[in-house]
Amino acid sequence: GAVVSQHPSWVICKSGTSVKIECRSLDFQATTMFWYRQFPKQSLMLMATSNEGSKATYEQGVEKDKFLINHASLTLSTLTVTSAHPEDSSFYICSASLAGVGDTQYFGPGTRLTVL
């Protein structure tokens, strides 16, 4: 149980284009989903917290107009990197919390983004 999927697992795009990453909870309803970014040999950096049906809460320093988050249902959240640049190349990971089961987060497999 508590399986989270992400799609795509990797993507290569040209500078200036937009990329959408999907995060799905496959066997549970997730009241809250989280988006993280991780650069090589660094720890996880929380980008934003996403609750179904409401606007995402972004961490300080994260541009909300560049990283668009939509949480349309209890099983799906999307992250769109708009006008991507090479410095946005990173490993993007989502996680989801089970409704009513406290703070446990289950992570998706991650999406590796390379911007050329």
Place this chain on the structure above:
Amino acid sequence: QKEVEQNSGPLSVPEGAIASLNCTYSDRVSQSFFWYRQYSGKSPELIMSIYSNGDKEDGRFTAQLNKASQYVSLLIRDSQPSDSATYLCAVSGSGNTGKLIFGQGTTLQVKP
């Protein structure tokens, strides 16, 4: 000051030994504590959660929590080379946001 601190390592242990990973946290009101394992190039996977003082065992893993000392640890018995990974300590944040505060992680190397 970091909110969750871990020794980055690497911690090197021989196969079959006990690996001891430690974590301290600064927020006294934290209620939930987690250990995640992250292999290189992969996303974190949950190993254990612990909420009460004392020990919690799951197979070869034992989590220990001491809220008075603001300390949580993970013991791995009979360490295997497949346990070689980065271990992330996570602590629930303040408020009811569901956010976790992650440490920098400790890299464990189990040598055959």
